Amino acid sequence: MALCATFAIGTAQAQTPAAQPAPTASMTVMPGDDFFAYANADWLAKTEIPADRSGWGAGAALAEETNDRIRKMIEAIAADTRHST
Numbered sequence: 001m002a003l004c005a006t007f008a009i010g011t012a013q014a015q016t017p018a019a020q021p022a023p024t025a026s027m028t029v030m031p032g033d034d035f036f037a038y039a040n041a042d043w044l045a046k047t048e049i050p051a052d053r054s055g056w057g058a059g060a061a062l063a064e065e066t067n068d069r070i071r072k073m074i075e076a077i078a079a080d081t082r083h084s085t
Contacts, residue, residue: 031038049056
C-alpha cells in the first residue's frame with residue numbers, strides 16, 4: 001500500500017514543471033533543436049563583445065570596471081598636490 005502511495009506522489013510531481021525557463025532563454029528556438037541557441041540567443045543579441053576581446057562575460061565586465069575605478073583613484077591621487085613628496 002505504501003508503495004502505491006509513493007508511486008502516485010512521484011507521478012503527480014513528475015507532471016509539474018520544475019521551473020519556468022530562464023529569463024535569457026530564447027522562446028523562438030526549441031531546446032531539443034538547438035540548445036546553444038535556446039540558452040544563449042537573447043544574451044548574444046543583447047551583449048556587445050568588445051572588439052579587442054575574444055569573449056565577454058560577467059567576470060570580464062567586473063574586471064574592467066575594477067580596473068577603471070583603480071585607474072581613476074590613482075589619477076586623482078596623482079593630481080592632488082597635497083601628496084607631493
